[in-house]
Amino acid sequence: MKKVAQISLSFLSMIILTHEIVSDEISVGLKFQQSINMYNENGITVEYAPKNLLNDQLSFGASYISTRFGSAFNSNAIIQDNIVLHSTYLFSSSSLAPLIRLNTGYCFADYESSLFDEIDASMPLLSLETGARFAFDVPLIVQAGIGYNLITSDGSSGIGTVYPLFVQCSLMWSFSL
Amino acid sequence: MKYFILIAAIFFIGCAGEPNITDGDLDGNVLFDPSLYSPEQFLISKSKPNPTDQEKQQPVIIVAHGYTATTFEWNEFKRYADSTNPGILVSQVLLGGHGRTYQDFKNSSWRDWQASIIDEYQQLVKAGYRNISFAGSSTGGPLIVNLFAQSLFANSIKPKHVFLIDPIIVPANKSLSMIGIFGPMLGYIESGEMTDEERKHWYKFRPQETLQELLDICTITRKDLESGIRFPDSTSVSIYKSLYDDVVDRVSTVMLYNGIETKTPNMKKVSLPKSGIHVITRLEGRANVTEQDRVLQKKVFDEMIQDLKSKP
Numbered sequence: 001m002k003k004v005a006q007i008s009l010s011f012l013s014m015i016i017l018t019h020e021i022v023s024d025e026i027s028v029g030l031k032f033q034q035s036i037n038m039y040n041e042n043g044i045t046v047e048y049a050p051k052n053l054l055n056d057q058l059s060f061g062a063s064y065i066s067t068r069f070g071s072a073f074n075s076n077a078i079i080q081d082n083i084v085l086h087s088t089y090l091f092s093s094s095s096l097a098p099l100i101r102l103n104t105g106y107c108f109a110d111y112e113s114s115l116f117d118e119i120d121a122s123m124p125l126l127s128l129e130t131g132a133r134f135a136f137d138v139p140l141i142v143q144a145g146i147g148y149n150l151i152t153s154d155g156s157s158g159i160g161t162v163y164p165l166f167v168q169c170s171l172m173w174s175f176s177l
Numbered sequence: 178m179k180y181f182i183l184i185a186a187i188f189f190i191g192c193a194g195e196p197n198i199t200d201g202d203l204d205g206n207v208l209f210d211p212s213l214y215s216p217e218q219f220l221i222s223k224s225k226p227n228p229t230d231q232e233k234q235q236p237v238i239i240v241a242h243g244y245t246a247t248t249f250e251w252n253e254f255k256r257y258a259d260s261t262n263p264g265i266l267v268s269q270v271l272l273g274g275h276g277r278t279y280q281d282f283k284n285s286s287w288r289d290w291q292a293s294i295i296d297e298y299q300q301l302v303k304a305g306y307r308n309i310s311f312a313g314s315s316t317g318g319p320l321i322v323n324l325f326a327q328s329l330f331a332n333s334i335k336p337k338h339v340f341l342i343d344p345i346i347v348p349a350n351k352s353l354s355m356i357g358i359f360g361p362m363l364g365y366i367e368s369g370e371m372t373d374e375e376r377k378h379w380y381k382f383r384p385q386e387t388l389q390e391l392l393d394i395c396t397i398t399r400k401d402l403e404s405g406i407r408f409p410d411s412t413s414v415s416i417y418k419s420l421y422d423d424v425v426d427r428v429s430t431v432m433l434y435n436g437i438e439t440k441t442p443n444m445k446k447v448s449l450p451k452s453g454i455h456v457i458t459r460l461e462g463r464a465n466v467t468e469q470d471r472v473l474q475k476k477v478f479d480e481m482i483q484d485l486k487s488k489p
Contacts, residue, residue, distance in 0.1 A: 037354040037396055075403040076436045078428060111431045115447055118420060119427045153426060155349020160426030163354050 025049045025056075027141055029172030031063050033070075036165040039077060040070035045170050047088070057090040057097075063105075078161055079110040084125060088143075090133060101129040101145065109159045123158040126150045129168070139174040196365050196382040198279055201373070203247070204380050210247040210276025212269065219248050221268040222300035233305045236337070236485040237266040241294050243315025243345075243456060244391050245368070247276040249378035250314055250459045257478045265485055270297045272320070274387070275380070283384035287394040291320045295329065302334050310338040310485055314456045315425065316391060318344020319398040322433070325408055326401040335409035338484050341416045342477070343456050345391075346399050346429035349422065353392055360385030374462030402436025413444035415484060417477055421453035448477075 031045040043065035049056060063084045071077040084105035090097040105125045131145020146167050153160045200207045212219040221237050228235075238258075242250035248269040255267040270293045274285025294311075301309055313321040318341040330336060352359075366383045408414060414437055418430040430447060439445045450457060450473050460466045460474055 035354075037392065071403065076405055076432070077403045078431060078435075109428075112435060113431075115434065115449075116427075116431050118449060119431065152351045153349075153428075155423055155426040156421045160347045160349075160428030164351050165355060 024051050024177045025174050026177055027061075027172035027174040029141070029170055031065055031168060031170045033065050033166055033168040035161075035163040036167070038161055038163040039067050039072075039080070041065040041067050041080070041082060042069040043082075045172065047172060054089070055093055057093060059088045059090075061086050061088065079112070080159065080161060081108045082106070082125060083108075086129075088133075095135045097133050099131055099133050099143070099145065101131075101147075103127040103129060103147065107159055107162055109161070120153075120158050123153070123162060124151055125162065127166075131168075135174075141170075141172040141174055143170040143172070144168070194364065196279065196367065198382065202376050202381045203276065203378060204279040204282070204382050206278055208377055210249075210271050210378075212248045212271045213276060219269040219271070220297055220300075221266045221306075222297055222304060225266070226300075226304055228305055232266075233307050235264055235266055235306075236308045236310060237268060237301055237306050238310045238312055238338075238340075238481075238485060239268045239270060239294060239297050239301070241270055241311070241313040241317030241320060242272060242275070243313075243317055244387070245275070245282075245380040245383060246315070247271060247378045249462070250456060251312070253461055253474070254312075254458055254478055254481070257475075258482060262482050262486070265482060268297055268301070270294050272317075279380065279382055279384070282380055283386055285387065285390070287320070287390040290316070290390075291323065291394075294320060295324065298324075298329075307334060309334055309336055310340070311336055312340035312342065312481065313344065314342040314458060315345050316394070318342070318433075319346060319394050322398055322406060322437070323394065323401070325412075325437075326398070326406050330409055330412075335411045337411065337413070338481075339408070339412060339414045340481050340484075341414065341433065342458050343418055343422055343425050344416065344429055344433060345425045346395055346402070346432045347426040348395070349424055349426050353388060356385060356388045356392055360389055370464075372462055372464050378462065399432060402432050404436075405438050406436055407438045408440075408444075410440040413439060413446075413484070415446045415448070415480070417448045417450065417457060419452040419454055419457050420449050421451065422455040423453070424455040 027047040029045055031043055033041045045063040047059050047061035049059035066081045067077055067079055072079045084103045086101050086103045088099050088101040090099050107123050107125050109121045127147045127149045129145045129147035133143045135141050149162055149164050152162050152164055198204045217223040240251040248271050251269050258265045258267050273289035273292050274282045311321045363385050368381050416430055416433055434447050452473055457473055458477055460470055
């Protein structure tokens, strides 16, 4: 948790610092993620795009997605919460733009029994993602991508349900600040 | 990072050809599982097809091995049970497609693997056996759990106990989840280092088609567990999972424990020994076995036998 707090603080400082220089855009929305051959995790995402930073093509964001709102809803799937910070680079300023993204964060699992106390219940996340963003005329943004988790469990450490490949889609409403 | 290297290697190598199988490998046309020649030495339905009234009440345990393995995997348990508890009958099934040739294995599906378990159970029921249990190691685990999900026992003799030894639901190596994408380019995957004994009893080469079947049965069972699999009121389950096993991920145990519903909570047991051995009940043929491994193996055997004898 300490690591997550440190990352969050650095990220927040960066946003505040940037905000003093330019006027910006913030997008808030829902994120839907499906790991290939594993869980479905959904949640919320927020993205901050500082004006004029790399031609408006670089943004920073944070997401919380969980199986609580996906596979584990009303089922025996393992409850896992992911807190992820991400930086996104758009390859164009047009309404349809390809993107790359770096995600980093932490995953926490709840095995719901003390029998499994010896199994790791948290692990760091680091993934690369590529996809595309489409901005409608109304301030609605759709982002979709395919990602690859660089850190996964080896069976004896970490959380075994963090799988390498995933696809995600985000629907966001944007506001000018 | 290792997956990136694997993916890069796949692209450079392109489509793999046929594996180089030697006569010393089970995969070839020379070595076969002995149960194919002498089924009566392995299957109770063949060795005792007409049980007496007393034998019908004896505990019979159908033991199923894992992916690429053979009846050899449960030999030690059978010998142990025979020598210490002659009242317990051990029936060693050979999964379909296993113990034969690479091509037979390549052409088999997980339903073929499971068919041997169903067939032996039905033969035993038909013969009049009433006290039947199951044990599955590694892939034998989901193959057995799936029988409950498909309600095989709804109108038949209910199993007494189910023992799951290092059962796989989630593999330790997560690249299996991408076999559908990269499998056709790979063709097959060669097993890691094997002893001479293991080469006689395990397939060395894993056709990508069978890895996809393995992924299928794992995924199907995981989803069934997420919905909940209700065991009959008289059936109990014991799960043994090595903590440092490099084949099966530890979360498999969590999924099984949370997903199997027994009549009472104490009919569901889980044990997580601090061992690095995959399938802790099989030590024969391994390169390095410690005294601690032997102690653990005996402990598991004793607990299984105690459970088998605990109910009429």
